[in-house]
Amino acid sequence: MPLADLLARAAMLSAPPDVTGLAPLRALLFGRLRASGWAPSGELRGRPPSLADSDEALLAAFVRGDAAGFDALFDRHAARLNGYVRRRLRLQPSDAADAVQEAFLILFQKAEAVLAHEPVNVPGFLFGTLRNKAARILAARSREVAAGPPDGHALSLDEDGLEALLRRETAEKLASLLERTCSPLEQEVVTMDLDDRDGPEIALALGITPNHVRQIRHRALSKLREALAEEEPS
Incomplete structure (x- = not known):
């Protein structure tokens, strides 16, 4: 497994769930998805999703426009994504919310490639995307230092x-x-x-x-x- 994927898995396993601010985040994400071209169905397609449904099945339903599939994926993974960026990375609430939203937006945009990969690894993709977004935020906030050797060692x-x-x-x-x-x-x-x-x-x-x-x-x-x-x- 590539190093980047292993780091995403490590982040996923170490992330503490955090439900802080998930309700408004869900509403913002729902709006951004619709603005990006997602058209949620007015009625559930088939039975409502259950805890036994796989991420693969939920993602396929989500892409088809099943709002319940989106809700189930969000409920399953958002708390850990939120916990990782808020507690592990100590991002500000606005940056944390933006990073979690971007992870789900990119999952929707690249769903076809995620579903075509064996095995389908939705949480790994979400955490990998989140790590990349968080790294860019942290890089932008970190201080530049003078040229030359960093220290005496x-x-x-x-x-x-x-x-x-x-x-x-x-x-x-x-x-x-x-x-x-x-x-x-x-x-x-x-x-x-x-x-x-x-x-x-x-x-x-x-x-x-x-x-x-x-x-x-x-x-x-x-x-x-x-x-x-x-x-x-x-």
């Missing part, structure tokens, strides 16, 4: 050697290490870096400068180096 950190070491780890172990060691923004930079995307590409994706990418990368690799050193047998 810059010369002692063999970043290329450390990256080579990280590439030898299994994807599962690396995802676990990133999740417990680095901030979500640092995770995104390291993930894209290990995916052989250069500084300008990462900067463009996150909406920050290449210099800022270097600073975040160095900070993340410093944390990872310390975490790996603690795991070494004494």
